[in-house]
Amino acid sequence: MKILVDTNIILDVLLAREPFLEKSKAVFSKVETGEIHGYLCATTITTIDYFLTKALNKEESKKSIQKLLKLFSIAEVNYIVLEMALNIGFSDFEDAVLYQSGVSVGVDGFVTRNVKDFQNAKLPVYLPSDLLKRI
Numbered sequence: 001m002k003i004l005v006d007t008n009i010i011l012d013v014l015l016a017r018e019p020f021l022e023k024s025k026a027v028f029s030k031v032e033t034g035e036i037h038g039y040l041c042a043t044t045i046t047t048i049d050y051f052l053t054k055a056l057n058k059e060e061s062k063k064s065i066q067k068l069l070k071l072f073s074i075a076e077v078n079y080i081v082l083e084m085a086l087n088i089g090f091s092d093f094e095d096a097v098l099y100q101s102g103v104s105v106g107v108d109g110f111v112t113r114n115v116k117d118f119q120n121a122k123l124p125v126y127l128p129s130d131l132l133k134r135i
Contacts, residue, residue, distance in 0.1 A: 001135070004039040004075060004102035005031070006112035007047050009128060014048065014064050015055055020113060023128035027111055031071055035135055038072045039107055041098040045074070075101035089120040099123075 005027065011017065012024035031038035045065060052061035081100045090096035095117045102110055102123070109124035111131045118125040126134065 001035075001109070002037045002039060002105075002107040003126075003131065004041065004098065004105075004107045004110045005044075005072070006098065006110065006114065007041075007044045008113050009111055010040065010044060010048055010068070011051055012113075014052060020128075023132065026132050027128050028071075030132070030135060036131075039075045039102060039105060040068065040072045041075050041101040042077045043094070043097060043101075045069075073105070075105045075107070077101050080104070090117070092117055 008020075009024045009027055012020040013028050017024075027036070030036040045068065048068070049061050049065060052064055077097055081097060081104055084103075085093060085096035085100040088096055088100060090099065095114070099110065099118060099121060107123065109126060109131075110118065110121070111126045111128055112118065113127065115125050115127055
């Protein structure tokens with residue numbers, strides 16, 4: 001199962017954000033064991049760097065990003081992804097780009113804590129707990 005993991009799930013784990021940490025770590029675990037082929041949107045990497053550098057420091061951010069790049073495949077963002085994202089009817093452009101980048105690499109679904117932001121999605125969008133039940 002190919003799943004694009006939203007930025008908020010990654011930040012939950014890397015910044016140990018409660019009360020979301022347990023379920024988000026369980027999603028990570030499924031990627032580590034190969035039960036899920038995990039994808040990240042390319043823009044997720046830059047967003048993570050921003051937040052980790054502020055919360056920790058540049059060196060810790062770099063280490064975390066290196067680990068993520070080994071664990072996850074990256075869904076690219078290019079002209080076509082951006083153009084499609086403008087026209088899919090999402091209220092938030094960042095979420096539209098993330099969604100469209102996943103579509104472009106053929107994911108089976110998405111995991112996020114903000115399911116409501118993906119109301120116009122044509123592919124399944126799961127809360128971490130729902131995805132874990134499905135696997």
